[in-house]
Amino acid sequence: MVKGTLHSLRKVFRLDLKRLILVLATFGVVFTSLNTLITSYHVHRSAFIKDTLHANQVYATKLAQVTELFLQSVNSQLHVSAYHISVKLSDLTEVHKELERLLGQTNSFDSLVVVDTHGKIIAVKPDLDVLGKSISNNQLDVLNTQQPQVLEPFVSPAGNLMISPTYPILSESGDYLGFVAGGIYLQGDTILNRLLGRHHYEDGSYMYVVDKKARLLFHVNEHRVGELVKDNLAIERVLKGFTGASEIVNSAGISMVAGYAPIPMTGWGVVSQRPMSSILDELGVTHRAVIYSSIPATILILGLILIAGIQIAKPLAHLAKQLATFDKTSSDTSQIKAWYYEAANLKRTLLQSNRSIKKVIKSLDNDRKTDQLTSLHNRLSLDLWLKNAMLSKAGMSVLAIDIDHFKSINDVHGHRAGDEVLKELASVMRGNARADDFICRVGGEEFLVFLPKVSLGEAVDAAERLRKQVLEHTMPKGIQVTVSIGVSHWLNNESSIERAIELADQALYRAKRTGRNKSCCVEPV
Numbered sequence: 001m002v003k004g005t006l007h008s009l010r011k012v013f014r015l016d017l018k019r020l021i022l023v024l025a026t027f028g029v030v031f032t033s034l035n036t037l038i039t040s041y042h043v044h045r046s047a048f049i050k051d052t053l054h055a056n057q058v059y060a061t062k063l064a065q066v067t068e069l070f071l072q073s074v075n076s077q078l079h080v081s082a083y084h085i086s087v088k089l090s091d092l093t094e095v096h097k098e099l100e101r102l103l104g105q106t107n108s109f110d111s112l113v114v115v116d117t118h119g120k121i122i123a124v125k126p127d128l129d130v131l132g133k134s135i136s137n138n139q140l141d142v143l144n145t146q147q148p149q150v151l152e153p154f155v156s157p158a159g160n161l162m163i164s165p166t167y168p169i170l171s172e173s174g175d176y177l178g179f180v181a182g183g184i185y186l187q188g189d190t191i192l193n194r195l196l197g198r199h200h201y202e203d204g205s206y207m208y209v210v211d212k213k214a215r216l217l218f219h220v221n222e223h224r225v226g227e228l229v230k231d232n233l234a235i236e237r238v239l240k241g242f243t244g245a246s247e248i249v250n251s252a253g254i255s256m257v258a259g260y261a262p263i264p265m266t267g268w269g270v271v272s273q274r275p276m277s278s279i280l281d282e283l284g285v286t287h288r289a290v291i292y293s294s295i296p297a298t299i300l301i302l303g304l305i306l307i308a309g310i311q312i313a314k315p316l317a318h319l320a321k322q323l324a325t326f327d328k329t330s331s332d333t334s335q336i337k338a339w340y341y342e343a344a345n346l347k348r349t350l351l352q353s354n355r356s357i358k359k360v361i362k363s364l365d366n367d368r369k370t371d372q373l374t375s376l377h378n379r380l381s382l383d384l385w386l387k388n389a390m391l392s393k394a395g396m397s398v399l400a401i402d403i404d405h406f407k408s409i410n411d412v413h414g415h416r417a418g419d420e421v422l423k424e425l426a427s428v429m430r431g432n433a434r435a436d437d438f439i440c441r442v443g444g445e446e447f448l449v450f451l452p453k454v455s456l457g458e459a460v461d462a463a464e465r466l467r468k469q470v471l472e473h474t475m476p477k478g479i480q481v482t483v484s485i486g487v488s489h490w491l492n493n494e495s496s497i498e499r500a501i502e503l504a505d506q507a508l509y510r511a512k513r514t515g516r517n518k519s520c521c522v523e524p525v
């Protein structure tokens with residue numbers, strides 16, 4: 001059973017040319033398509049990441065410039081106010097008015113304070129519960145440096161997380177009188193949010209700003225503002241003053257494609273980034289579109305290759321079939337449409353060899369049925385002929401012919417001369433025969449002649465005619481021979497032809513016994 005199953009499987013999976021082309025074409029097209037898709041995926045991936053890196057760097061640079069411009073503008077506004085305050089410092093009402101003017105004139109600040117040289121808040125707008133209070137100890141440095149600067153993020157007494165640009169107040173003679181500071185909130189609907197917060201996109205891109213201690217000043221997630229960020233390559237690089245872009249893993253362990261740029265005025269840094277997963281998602285969408293759009297072309301190409309393959313295989317398959325059965329179907333070979341060079345060549349060769357082989361076979365077949373010395377029929381040919389003859393209903397006469405004393409011819413003239421005599425006698429018999437007669441050499445110097453549709457009487461006459469002709473004929477080397485002939489007739493009834501041949505032999509024996517060079521006959525059987 002296993003053997004049978006294996007045989008059936010082998011039959012099903014037999015690798016003919018058509019199947020081979022089918023398998024190779026499918027494999028080729030699928031492999032090429034896959035290879036193209038994989039290559040295109042990698043090329044697109046690199047291009048997507050490169051584009052995103054570049055876009056994020058451009059964004060970060062732009063936003064760094066915007067932030068710096070904003071801070072410069074804030075600085076200028078405080079500068080002007082510091083000047084106005086310096087001349088009115090003795091009148092705090094006027095100082096408050098100046099703060100009110102600045103607050104109303106610009107939306108850069110959420111609050112404004114004036115601090116004296118002891119660090120005490122002497123004026124505030126809007127009215128907050130900080131008047132008369134001192135600035136915190138870690139902010140006292142601004143009194144020492146007496147330079148414009150931005151205070152590090154701190155929580156105001158009113159509970160707001162904020163940064164604070166400051167500007168020194170100098171008297172006309174250049175004495176330091178304190179500083180004016182603007183409060184900019186970092187949480188809620190702040191100026192920084194309005195300035196930077198629009199740069200958050202649905203594709204997951206977002207940006208953030210860190211101060212020089214890597215503390216978040218701005219972040220899409222407001223709750224993270226004020227948080228110190230560690231282990232972030234982009235932040236490390238930007239706080240060293242570099243502008244650039246790279247693939248990073250953020251502090252939450254998420255792969256990001258980030259661009260970064262520093263804000264030289266404050267030492268802060270801006271980072272714009274997009275999650276790698278969102279890039280790959282977009283790439284996936286693009287790639288699926290590529291796959292879907294390439295399917296019809298792939299199927300078309302596969303179909304065309306298959307059609308071409310089948311057309312190529314067809315003549316070869318037909319030629320192979322013809323080769324297998326060439327003896328029966330050679331005429332069909334010329335009908336095969338060998339439409340391309342190799343198949344046409346094969347077809348021509350097949351037709352030629354077909355013809356040659358048939359010729360050879362025919363010649364071999366003739367040789368098989370012919371006596372090599374006399375070219376008369378041999379016993380095999382006789383058997384075949386008799387089978388056909390027995391089918392026809394007509395009777396026939398049989399002559400059994402034997403050369404008299406042939407041994408002495410061989411002895412006297414040599415075996416070769418004997419052969420020549422046999423050949424010559426065959427020629428005499430052929431010349432004497434009708435088209436339907438069948439002449440056969442059955443032994444050394446013994447012959448049988450079958451005369452279809454000839455009566456016994458006519459056969460006796462024919463035998464006599466032949467005997468006389470041989471008698472009068474001069475054989476090669478001047479040899480004279482005689483023949484004895486036994487004649488019988490077969491009526492083609494229930495008796496066998498073998499019996500008729502036997503009787504002809506008996507008649508021949510009688511002719512030999514009673515003097516040779518004569519013909520004897522028997523009654524028809």
Ligand SMILES: Nc1nc2c(ncn2[C@@H]2O[C@H](COP(=O)(O)OP(=O)(O)OP(=O)(O)O)[C@@H](O)[C@H]2O)c(=O)[nH]1
Binds near residue numbers: 403407415419512
């Ligand atoms: N040259 C030649 N001789 C052959 C061939 N076949 C048989 N012979 C010879 O034919 C001779 C036949 O001799 P026998 O059978 O004695 O008969 P015969 O001499 O003809 O005598 P009868 O038949 O009684 O008249 C033998 O010597 C065979 O060697 C052949 O192909 N060529």
